[in-house]
Amino acid sequence: MSDHRPLSPGLRGVLDYGPLAAFLAVFLLLRHQTVHWGGADYPGMIVATLVFVPLTILANAVLWLRTGRLSALQLITLVVVVVFGGLTVWLNDPRFIKMKPTIIYLLLAGLLGLGLALRRNWLGLVLGEVVPMTAEGWRRLTVRMMGLFLALALLNEVIRRTQSDTTWVLFKTVGLMALTFVFLMANMPLIRRHALPQDDDRRR
Structure with missing residues (x-):
């Protein structure tokens, strides 16, 4: 057991x-x-x-x-944290930890793009139990999330190269979560439009 x-x-x-x-x-x-x-x-x-x-x-x-x-x-996040965090401490160079969000978001965008090219609903496999949607709904949300990840990767590069350490840390710890929340709220109409009926709805 x-x-x-x-x-x-x-x-x-x-x-x-x-x-x-x-x-x-x-x-x-x-x-x-x-x-x-x-x-x-x-x-x-x-x-x-x-x-x-x-x-x-x-x-x-x-x-x-x-x-x-x-x-x-x-798993992807853990590997990137260990590699880039380890390099940051070992080399005493904060540039590596600042690059971590860029690497993670580019990897995620690439994986979602590969899934679309292969006609695989990888986003649905991860979130399908929480947010049941039609295949078309997942395709549209996947395209939008790819755009989000690419935009966040670019934004991280701009901030880490042009702003102070304090600004970057606040962006990393608070700003990214806020932007992700805004993205999810903005996509609620799409999720509702393509939502599958729940088990309770089917029994009615």
Whole structure:
């Protein structure tokens, strides 16, 4: 018998946003300071990354132990976090952690585009249980999400190259979530228009 069970909303929130919140808190605490350790000086961004990477690994490990699975998106994000976060700390260079959102969004846009080219509903496979829709609805939403990911990748590049570390961190931790929420709200008419009837509706 499996011990896997659904996560409570509270634990799900901690696992999803806890590492990011810790990254933001450590950065804001140390953004004007330098930590001397092991014969080297590390700015606040590097220390925040040093906290963020192991917490992200821990959160995914807990998620896997509790549910028995990790989605493709979670695995992609975990690999990119470990690689680019590790390079950030190892080389003491914040450019790598700043590149992480760009890489993730380009990978996601590429995967969605490949799915469309192969006529595979990969977005529906991930979200279909939560948002049942027609094939045409998933195709339209996939195209829009590709546009979103490409736009966010471009926006991240502009901000990381032209703005301060503080501006980038706020964009990474708060701005991206806000933009994603606005995108989802803007696409609610599409989702409602192509929604499949629920089981309760079918029995009526």
